[in-house]
Amino acid sequence: MKKLAIGKIYLIFVFILLYLPIFYLIVYSFNSGQSMNGWAGFTFNHYHELFSDARMIEIVLNTLIVAVLSSLISTIIGTIGAYWIYQTKNKKIANRILSLNSVLLVSPDVIIGASFLILFTVVGMQLGFLSVLLSHVAFSIPIVVLMVLPKLKEMPKTIIEASDDLGATGYQTLSNIILPYIQPGILAGFFMALTYSLDDFAVTFFVTGNGFSTMAVEIYSRARRGTSLEINALSAIMFLVSLFLVLIYYFISNPKKGGKK
Amino acid sequence: MKKSSLTYYISYILWLLLFVILPLVLLLLQALTNQQGNFTLDNFLNYLSSGTYLRMTLNSIFYAFLITLITLIISYPMAYFLTQLKNHQFWMLLVILPTWINLLLKAYAFIGLLSQNGTINSTLSFFGIVPYQLLFTNESFLLVSSYIEIPFMILPIYNSLIEIDSNLIQASQDLGANTWQTIKNVIFPLSLNGVRTGIQVVFIPSLSLFMITRLIGGNRVITLGTAIEEHFLTTQNWHMGSTIGVVLVIAMLVTTYFTREGNKKGRKK
Numbered sequence: 150m151k152k153l154a155i156g157k158i159y160l161i162f163v164f165i166l167l168y169l170p171i172f173y174l175i176v177y178s179f180n181s182g183q184s185m186n187g188w189a190g191f192t193f194n195h196y197h198e199l200f201s202d203a204r205m206i207e208i209v210l211n212t213l214i215v216a217v218l219s220s221l222i223s224t225i226i227g228t229i230g231a232y233w234i235y236q237t238k239n240k241k242i243a244n245r246i247l248s249l250n251s252v253l254l255v256s257p258d259v260i261i262g263a264s265f266l267i268l269f270t271v272v273g274m275q276l277g278f279l280s281v282l283l284s285h286v287a288f289s290i291p292i293v294v295l296m297v298l299p300k301l302k303e304m305p306k307t308i309i310e311a312s313d314d315l316g317a318t319g320y321q322t323l324s325n326i327i328l329p330y331i332q333p334g335i336l337a338g339f340f341m342a343l344t345y346s347l348d349d350f351a352v353t354f355f356v357t358g359n360g361f362s363t364m365a366v367e368i369y370s371r372a373r374r375g376t377s378l379e380i381n382a383l384s385a386i387m388f389l390v391s392l393f394l395v396l397i398y399y400f401i402s403n404p405k406k407g408g409k410k
Numbered sequence: 411m412k413k414s415s416l417t418y419y420i421s422y423i424l425w426l427l428l429f430v431i432l433p434l435v436l437l438l439l440q441a442l443t444n445q446q447g448n449f450t451l452d453n454f455l456n457y458l459s460s461g462t463y464l465r466m467t468l469n470s471i472f473y474a475f476l477i478t479l480i481t482l483i484i485s486y487p488m489a490y491f492l493t494q495l496k497n498h499q500f501w502m503l504l505v506i507l508p509t510w511i512n513l514l515l516k517a518y519a520f521i522g523l524l525s526q527n528g529t530i531n532s533t534l535s536f537f538g539i540v541p542y543q544l545l546f547t548n549e550s551f552l553l554v555s556s557y558i559e560i561p562f563m564i565l566p567i568y569n570s571l572i573e574i575d576s577n578l579i580q581a582s583q584d585l586g587a588n589t590w591q592t593i594k595n596v597i598f599p600l601s602l603n604g605v606r607t608g609i610q611v612v613f614i615p616s617l618s619l620f621m622i623t624r625l626i627g628g629n630r631v632i633t634l635g636t637a638i639e640e641h642f643l644t645t646q647n648w649h650m651g652s653t654i655g656v657v658l659v660i661a662m663l664v665t666t667y668f669t670r671e672g673n674k675k676g677r678k679k
Binding site: 265351 | 418422428430432433437440487488490491492494501503504505506507508509510511512513516517518519520522523525528529532557560610614615618620624625634635639643648651652658659666
């Protein structure tokens with residue numbers, strides 16, 4: 150009993166530590182003063198400021214467009230890749246592909262950013278929206294593969310054989326049997342890709358060029374010039390969005406357990 | 411559905427070739443050439459003979475080691491106590507939630523907390539303590555980096571602890587081991603794979619952090635990541651930047667080698 154009490158105190162302590170900076174940001178977004186120092190009263194001014202900041206709105210929209218597009222594309226390519234690995238009969242080759250797949254997952258993001266910058270420069274591509282989008286697609290594909298592959302592997306072979314026996318074409322088996330079966334994995338992959346994209350700073354920072362900016366890059370350049378409570382308002386909104394996404398992800402990945410069988 | 415035809419998989423294969431293999435080859439090529447495009451080992455010789463580069467590398471490794479150690483010390487008990495809770499999956503979600511919030515926003519919060527007339531200093535001066543320089547110090551860099559990495563350390567350790575067969579723990583208790591002995595001789599050895607993964611996923615990013623060194627560390631701590639960023643985007647010396655990049659990749663491979671999974675069977679997928 151006593152041990153558990155110590156454990157609970159420790160848990161509470163670390164949770165406070167984890168959330169303190171986040172709630173600190175959110176609380177001060179309502180401060181009528183001009184800095185994160187000294188509470189002057191409650192106001193929504195910084196939210197008005199944020200919503201009338203056309204540049205910031207545009208950047209937030211950019212960020213969301215890149216996130217949604219890159220997750221959609223990487224989910225498609227990642228699912229195809231997972232299916233390829235699943236179909237590869239030679240275990241050794243399958244494992245090789247899988248290790249290559251993981252290279253971008255374990256690489257430090259500066260390496261990904263720097264090497265992509267070299268790549269885009271070598272092929273003569275202008276830095277901007279397209280280079281950012283391609284980079285986000287590229288670093289999100291491996292996580293989609295890792296989310297989809299286990300679903301494919303746990304799929305009973307018998308249902309595919311049954312489908313073949315009943316005269317389904319390859320395409321029919323794929324769209325009516327396999328895709329519905331692995332759908333939770335695909336959705337989980339999509340959400341992971343979405344977070345990867347929304348969370349990325351370093352890779353984007355390397356390949357963004359001058360004309361195009363995402364939220365993280367913009368916050369970085371603003372934070373170097375000093376703090377403004379407009380950023381706090383933005384982070385409060387981002388926190389709510391993250392919370393919302395986490396809840397969706399949670400309900401997708403944990404469908405009601407112990408339902409009727 | 412004949413698996414022999416690779417055309418179905420062309421998008422994925424193109425990705426492997428263009429975005430996995432090619433960039434690494436290009437990075438290596440940059441490191442092995444000079445401004446004129448001739449093959450040379452000069453960049454590496456330059457790196458190895460320069461005290462600045464070597465000192466920077468050691469410094470970066472040292473700080474990554476400290477960050478990993480701090481997060482491990484905080485995270486292991488956290489992961490252990492979490493597994494003791496009833497709704498541990500829900501609580502685990504709360505641990506992961508902060509990682510969904512953009513890194514930059516978290517760093518930004520600390521700028522507010524630590525700055526010269528920021529919240530911590532105001533609180534201190536309220537108690538009559540002279541304001542300290544908190545931001546732009548090595549300690550602030552360690553604090554913020556550890557803060558950011560903690561969830562990534564807790565997750566794998568938690569996963570390995572959850573997988574431990576509860577019969578083993580019961581057996582240990584039945585055989586008269588006290589809680590501490592059970593933790594030391596049964597639980598900890600069985601959770602080593604999680605610890606290894608945790609070290610891997612914290613140590614490698616810690617070597618390459620670059621925005622925190624600027625925003626929080628005030629450029630006092632130069633990590634390998636900062637050096638690469640500077641060579642690529644400020645001084646435009648891509649050849650030297652790539653050389654440091656290759657060093658970082660080697661550091662990463664060494665880390666992965668030492669923290670690879672022990673050959674223990676029975677890991678559920």
